[in-house]
Amino acid sequence: MQQGITIGNVSQASGVKVPTIRYYEQIGLLPSPPRTEGNRRSYDDRDLERLTFIRHSRELGFEIDEIRTLLSLQDQPNVSCEDADAIASRHLADVKQKIASLTALQHELERMVVGCSHGRVETCKVIDILADHGKCKYHGD
């Protein structure tokens, strides 16, 4: 159990930027670590794990509040994991929805770029399609 890791090192090791770590402390997502004599934050391996967990969750698109729940679950392993499951499932549905939307959007953009006459704006499909929603097949969020 390594102790006394500087914020710079824990940042490097976790992949979370230094100001972001301080921000997480400020909003109570990461506990305030002890300080050295010179008032520097002094982290240990548990903090590093927690930060890695947070970064990974953020990358996967979970919101801070969801991560808060996930972290509190992690802290008490004897509890049912129904909540974690629910959060992940809801998120999965969101992600599927987003993929569907983006795929439609991709086709739309491809249609635009291919349709662009590479000439004057007058005849450019990109502008055209954006101006007239009716010509567009994309209707999701």
Add this chain to the structure above:
Amino acid sequence: MQQGITIGNVSQASGVKVPTIRYYEQIGLLPSPPRTEGNRRSYDDRDLERLTFIRHSRELGFEIDEIRTLLSLQDQPNVSCEDADAIASRHLADVKQKIASLTALQHELERMVVGCSHGRVETCKVIDILADHGKCKYHGD
């Protein structure tokens, strides 16, 4: 060319919320319309078109600044559409990247939810996978 449309009606017709329309005016994305005697904003069909263009572009994920460029292009049809093409192409690349990331994420979440033992947190894959980045195949944006 209909004139004297209220903000509420232009909002309904364009699908852009009233406060958002005022916000667009504030940031100079939509020109300030004339006012009635009672100081109400009075829009016309051009404004409605412009708002529809903006909403559609936003739905497709373009940023305000990109829309600004697109709109200024739209205003001068004699200019080459290279810029519009470039914006759309760059955006298309982004979208493809996002789809790839989200698809990886989808698999990851499916793995989580399926792997969830529906029991205690101790043995729950959702928490497990989030805690240990090494077990994860997802490494995108």
Add this chain to the structure above:
DNA sequence: CTTGCTCCTCTAGTCACTAGAGGATGTACG
């Protein structure tokens, strides 16, 4: 001992809105 890096706190800015207060105006109905 000095150079230069890392760290500290604090405030303010980002993006694209959204919410709410407090007040004026316009319209439909009796």
Add this chain to the structure above:
DNA sequence: CGTACATCCTCTAGTGACTAGAGGAGCAAG
């Protein structure tokens, strides 16, 4: 003509998740 009530007005402040910058203190190497 009066009165509800919807819609409008301006203005300020809040959101989420950071990011940037000012101004200063501590620390390690040469």
